[in-house]
């Protein structure tokens with residue numbers, strides 16, 4: 001028996017009431033959770049000149065970007081379109097870091113024209129920037145420090161075979177290109193993946209950059225990327241942000257003294273800021289007893305939340321409608337014609353057709369990776385802010401599925417007689 005003394009609430013707002021008001025399936029984000037995480041980062045790094053650059057790809061809704069801006073957070077983008085959304089949300093282009101990986105020179109040019117802070121991910125891009133812009137475009141350089149630690153290989157980016165960054169072993173090549181074109185290097189960057197458990201890996205990455213910094217006397221910032229591990233289930237080993245803050249701050253202060261100037265310390269968290277804030281609310285369509293398992297099929301699938309299938313991610317599930325039902329074991333699946341399992345053999349309070357379930361920790365890489373696969377609508381999105389729920393994205397309609405499709409008249413004739 002799982003007992004709850006009151007209904008499931010977000011900032012005092014009943015989740016079932018939100019479901020009633022906005023319909024299902026629905027992404028609901030709790031602004032307070034996001035603000036809490038920002039505060040935790042700030043207090044952990046109180047001793048340094050910290051800048052938080054929200055990695056917008058985790059959750060790209062403009063209202064979320066506005067919330068970040070309101071909280072004094074800046075932005076990291078991986079495409080010019082993301083940056084444009086950031087500008088619509090009110091960010092200055094100079095507050096937006098652009099960290100492309102393998103994008104076209106046309107897009108790089110656009111980013112430079114917009115005035116974004118360019119983060120260079122390859123020697124060939126560095127050469128190109130030098131050739132076309134000389135010293136006029138200040139760049140940050142993304143280094144691959146060849147550190148990898150634990151985590152899922154699909155989201156790990158710091159190992160030697162990763163496509164990301166310029167190898168630290170190419171340090172002389174970077175320097176040669178920079179000198180040849182007098183490129184203004186204002187930042188050094190690492191982002192080594194998404195699953196660091198402790199401060200040590202960060203510190204090893206930091207040491208690599210601190211050492212490299214001696215090549216570049218005009219730095220403004222050192223950017224440690226992200227990699228904060230968040231809890232998806234109880235007991236998960238997560239990044240201890242306070243501990244990280246203490247250790248990295250101390251190391252950074254030491255470095256700044258040696259460097260001779262105080263630099264800015266940047267982080268680019270995505271998941272850490274928004275994961276916990278998000279809930280994907282779905283409705284139970286069918287409870288199906290098979291020979292070996294009881295399946296719960298809901299009105300959602302990998303088209304709305306792909307993390308379980310793509311990363312084997314665990315998402316806690318709450319039965320919002322029947323929180324004190326007897327515990328039974330279910331395999332929770334979606335409605336997509338494809339294996340789309342959310343959870344296997346999961347104990348849940350008894351699930352009945354119509355029950356509303358909530359997939360927890362769905363704020364990061366949930367909606368932003370959603371698709372229209374199987375010609376399904378993507379969910380609506382709601383932000384609970386200051387105790388009130390606001391619709392921040394409408395539910396899609398059939399017209400949304402057709403938008404952009406072109407009617408070709410030659411295909412509109414009657415059935416053509418078949419050759420036998």
Ligand SMILES: *Cc1c(COP(=O)(O)O)cnc(C)c1O
Nearest residue numbers: 055099191194226268269270271
């Ligand atoms: C994706 C990404 C991040 C954010 O990673 P999280 O694991 O969501 O915190 C930060 N920086 C860069 C360059 C990224 O590509």
